[in-house]
Amino acid sequence: MSPQIGERRGWRHGSAPTSAIEETTNVPFSTRGIRGKVTQDAPLAPLVWFKAGGNADWLFEPADLEDLKEFLMRVGGRMPVMALGLGSNLIVRDGGVPGVVIRLGKAFATVEARRDKVLECGGGASGILVSSKARDAGIAGVEFLRGIPGTVGGFVRMNGGAYGREVADVLIDCDVVLPSGDFVTLPARDLEYSYRHSNLPEGAVVVAARFQGREGIPAEIGEEMDKIAAAREASQPLRTKTGGSTFKNPPGEKAWELVDRAGCRGLTVGGAQVSEKHTNFLINTGNATSADIEGLGELVREKVYGKTGVSLEWEIQRVGRP
CATH class of the missing domain: 3.90.78.10 (UDP-N-acetylenolpyruvoylglucosamine reductase, C-terminal domain)
Structure with missing residues (x-):
């Protein structure tokens, strides 16, 4: 059945003619050639830890970095843009979120350990994944990320921290896509980190970040991660x-x-x-x-x-x- 005006609807492009979608749904931006999934009036409660809250006017799940840049160029700053990670430290109010919510998927959840003990991380990678990859590669110094329930994009924006360390201690730089669609790399110093705060531009989507670790022994790193996991389990709901x-x-x-x-x-x-x-x-x-x-x-x-x-x-x- 074709989507009706006012219905909740999502389209994965390639499955329906874009021109027909734009004609029947009053999409306020061109979706022709966009490869990710665009959903109007998208429920956000299932995507946040509280399992409560309203819908996004629009939810976009990009296929990859180029798809995200192209989509935001077309939005052209005419709407608010908000990135959504795991939804772990977020209250989505019951009236919903205006504008566009960006949710990064598997294409942004990669982690690569370099020989210089730097971790190349996608903005959608979880703290557990980053710390686990670091452990397997013998890179110490980022064990605390095991205790942050979120993604790289979220804890880079908020200077996430746990157990005496925070992102400001290990971040080298991050790649972001601005609401205009422009791609920039920001060194850590430009974020002017303070406690649970950065000056990352409003609406900027963190798509990648690099963290500096140090040489370590996998077994010892794993022990520290296990201690963090046990401490969280014992003290937090x-x-x-x-x-x-x-x-x-x-x-x-x-x-x-x-x-x-x-x-x-x-x-x-x-x-x-x-x-x-x-x-x-x-x-x-x-x-x-x-x-x-x-x-x-x-x-x-x-x-x-x-x-x-x-x-x-x-x-x-x-x-x-x-």
């Missing part, structure tokens, strides 16, 4: 619908301790709950809306400020329309 660390650690403080002191352990709003296991994690207990989750976070911030005078800052990214 990994087997729930969660979004990772909710708030940044204030200088000299631990966010979870402040939340605990404010009496927020187990606090609920609708279907959202502060984790009993780790109070810097919020959980979708089954039927939470994104409004429940974000509202619970704001309530926690209010209670922590009232108890301690500390204003917690969100670490989880919140995107989209309320």
